[in-house]
Amino acid sequence: MVSNVSRKRDSVFRAISDPTRREILGILRTGSHSVGEIAQNFRMSRPAISKHLRVLHTAGLVSTRRHGTQTRCQLNAAPLVGVRDWLREYESFWKDSLEGLKRHLEENK
Numbered sequence: 001m002v003s004n005v006s007r008k009r010d011s012v013f014r015a016i017s018d019p020t021r022r023e024i025l026g027i028l029r030t031g032s033h034s035v036g037e038i039a040q041n042f043r044m045s046r047p048a049i050s051k052h053l054r055v056l057h058t059a060g061l062v063s064t065r066r067h068g069t070q071t072r073c074q075l076n077a078a079p080l081v082g083v084r085d086w087l088r089e090y091e092s093f094w095k096d097s098l099e100g101l102k103r104h105l106e107e108n109k
Contacts, residue, residue, distance in 0.1 A: 008060070009082040015059035016083070020044075021052050025061060028075035035071050 015021055020042065027038055039049040053073060056062040060079040064071050 005082070008079065009086060011059040012061065012079045012083055015055050015061055016080075018052065018055075020049075021056055024049070024052055024056060025075060028062065028073060032072045032074045034067075035073065038073065 016025070023041070024038055027033060027041060035046065035050060035053065038053070039046045042049060053062055053064070057064060061076055063074050063076050065074075066072075
């Protein structure tokens with residue numbers, strides 16, 4: 001059975017799976033930006049950028065607010081904690097693999 005936590009984490013993974021959306025998150029790390037300011041960094045239409053922003057917003061990674069005629073976007077990195085926690089489950093595998101590689105290399109010098 002899929003839990004709400006798992007569904008939320010899956011939506012974050014879907015959101016960050018796209019390189020354009022990862023680049024948008026990188027832009028938002030520097031602070032709040034309007035949709036137009038974000039769109040200036042890409043060779044695609046503003047509606048396409050808005051679609052990417054909606055995916056990020058749905059995943060909880062971007063919050064928006066109206067400021068006059070502009071929509072301002074801001075990074076909300078909190079949902080990335082779920083990704084970090086999921087990756088931590090594999091740290092022991094990586095550590096064991098690297099230690100095995102080290103032993104193999106030392107034994108075959």
